[in-house]
Amino acid sequence: MRLSRYFLPILKENPREADIISHRLMLRAGMIRQQAAGSFSWLPLGKRVLDKICRIVREEQDRAGALEILMPTIQSADLWRESGRYDDYGKEMLRIKDRHERDMLFGPTNEEMVTEIFRSYVKTYKDLPLNLYHIQWKFRDEVRPRFGVMRSREFLMKDAYSFDLDFDGAKAAYNRMFVSYLRTFTRMGLQAIPMRADTGPIGGDLSHEFIILAETGESQVFCHRDYLALPVPGAATDFANDGEIDGIVKQWTTPYAATEEMHDEAAWAAVPEADKVSARGIEVGHIFHFGEKYSKPMGAKVMGPDGKEHFVSMGSYGIGPSRLIAAIIEASHDENGIIWPESVAPFDIGLINMKVGDGECDRICDELYKAFEAAGKDVLYDDTDQRAGGKFATADLIGLPWQVIVGPRGAAAGEVEIKNRKTGERETLPVAQALAKLG
Numbered sequence: 001m002r003l004s005r006y007f008l009p010i011l012k013e014n015p016r017e018a019d020i021i022s023h024r025l026m027l028r029a030g031m032i033r034q035q036a037a038g039s040f041s042w043l044p045l046g047k048r049v050l051d052k053i054c055r056i057v058r059e060e061q062d063r064a065g066a067l068e069i070l071m072p073t074i075q076s077a078d079l080w081r082e083s084g085r086y087d088d089y090g091k092e093m094l095r096i097k098d099r100h101e102r103d104m105l106f107g108p109t110n111e112e113m114v115t116e117i118f119r120s121y122v123k124t125y126k127d128l129p130l131n132l133y134h135i136q137w138k139f140r141d142e143v144r145p146r147f148g149v150m151r152s153r154e155f156l157m158k159d160a161y162s163f164d165l166d167f168d169g170a171k172a173a174y175n176r177m178f179v180s181y182l183r184t185f186t187r188m189g190l191q192a193i194p195m196r197a198d199t200g201p202i203g204g205d206l207s208h209e210f211i212i213l214a215e216t217g218e219s220q221v222f223c224h225r226d227y228l229a230l231p232v233p234g235a236a237t238d239f240a241n242d243g244e245i246d247g248i249v250k251q252w253t254t255p256y257a258a259t260e261e262m263h264d265e266a267a268w269a270a271v272p273e274a275d276k277v278s279a280r281g282i283e284v285g286h287i288f289h290f291g292e293k294y295s296k297p298m299g300a301k302v303m304g305p306d307g308k309e310h311f312v313s314m315g316s317y318g319i320g321p322s323r324l325i326a327a328i329i330e331a332s333h334d335e336n337g338i339i340w341p342e343s344v345a346p347f348d349i350g351l352i353n354m355k356v357g358d359g360e361c362d363r364i365c366d367e368l369y370k371a372f373e374a375a376g377k378d379v380l381y382d383d384t385d386q387r388a389g390g391k392f393a394t395a396d397l398i399g400l401p402w403q404v405i406v407g408p409r410g411a412a413a414g415e416v417e418i419k420n421r422k423t424g425e426r427e428t429l430p431v432a433q434a435l436a437k438l439g
């Protein structure tokens with residue numbers, strides 16, 4: 001992509017309304033624009049990151065055996081009356097009326113709707129286990145939306161829902177999602193720690209939050225230091241092997257880890273001082289087992305092997321792709337801007353022409369641009385007439401993993417400079433070697 005033809009509204013100054021670094025940098029890097037309290041437009045650079053995050057989420061949900069669907073954002077209130085949550089949900093629910101005066105709502109979550117889908121088609125345990133997920137916008141009328149997309153009112157959520165004959169089946173489904181989450185966050189360059197958590201308005205009696213340790217996190221968390229070194233399950237993990245999956249979950253739930261709501265001082269006291277980690281954290285995922293909480297009132301049942309009807313045992317599993325972008329920036333930035341992990345960077349390479357109009361600079365940049373793109377790399381080519389210093393500042397701010405800098409002196413000698421954004425390391429190489437290294 002040529003920057004001269006892109007849409008990247010960089011802000012030079014720190015916006016006043018931003019209180020935390022991720023909000024500040026997302027605004028300055030031209031990734032989002034606030035349209036109303038807690039509601040944002042995603043501009044080209046931000047949308048590219050959001051899409052990469054969702055691709056990783058989707059791949060790991062599919063790997064774990066979940067099936068993708070897409071449910072509406074606007075829901076009928078009748079469904080929520082069946083489960084009894086219409087009144088319980090309170091002021092966070094955005095309630096609307098359609099032209100026929102029917103009560104509708106902007107979905108904050110989809111347990112009721114997915115249960116309605118399930119009960120309409122599945123009648124026998126032979127069709128279980130089943131896990132349906134979607135990646136869809138939600139609305140929660142937070143009393144104090146803040147920190148940009150970290151706690152917004154309209155936000156993107158991957159929400160998956162599992163259906164099983166009994167608790168044993170449901171626990172195996174819960175474990176598959178648990179392991180899928182360990183892989184998902186690791187692939188984004190994040191270290192997420194699963195912590196026993198409160199279940200809140202979703203309900204149930206078994207729940208884990210996946211927390212990223214960060215000073216600006218809204219949650220106070222406590223965990224054993226061992227979590228920082230546990231091996232994350234690899235791509236060869238066999239999600240069809242309940243025993244293997246259960247073993248991984250046991251390994252990741254044995255050392256102490258709890259959010260403030262679930263903190264147990266006595267158990268915490270047993271942790272050696274040197275192994276205690278008490279920190280702020282950002283909740284990037286939250287999984288729940290809640291059995292028959294929705295299937296019973298909504299009549300979602302199957303014929304069991306015993307010839308009797310059973311309400312299905314369910315769980316739901318949420319990840320916040322839009323919040324994850326802020327969490328990644330909180331965990332990976334410096335004084336010059338964002339430092340994207342390669343897996344979620346909006347572009348792989350920032351190609352910087354220090355002197356547009358200089359024959360050799362232009363020629364080498366065009367050659368590298370075409371060759372990198374041909375090698376399948378996403379390149380943002382700064383071919384603008386901004387002065388070099390401003391180009392370096394922009395490249396550091398938007399945080400692409402690699403910068404390839406083409407200046408007149410180097411170009412005359414057939415060389416370019418490569419800079420690694422994370423380490424700051426620079427290396428001057430002949431053009432062909434630069435292409436070999438990054439292409």
Ligand SMILES: Nc1ncnc2c1ncn2[C@@H]1O[C@H](COS(=O)(=O)NC(=O)[C@@H](N)CS)[C@@H](O)[C@H]1O
Nearest residue numbers: 109151152155159284285286316317318320323
């Ligand atoms: N206001 C918000 N802004 C941004 N992301 C949010 C917000 N509220 C929740 N999330 C994200 O959505 C994830 C799931 O939300 S949740 O309430 O914990 N869980 C559910 O809604 C369940 N239905 C899981 S399917 C959270 O872990 C968080 O990453």
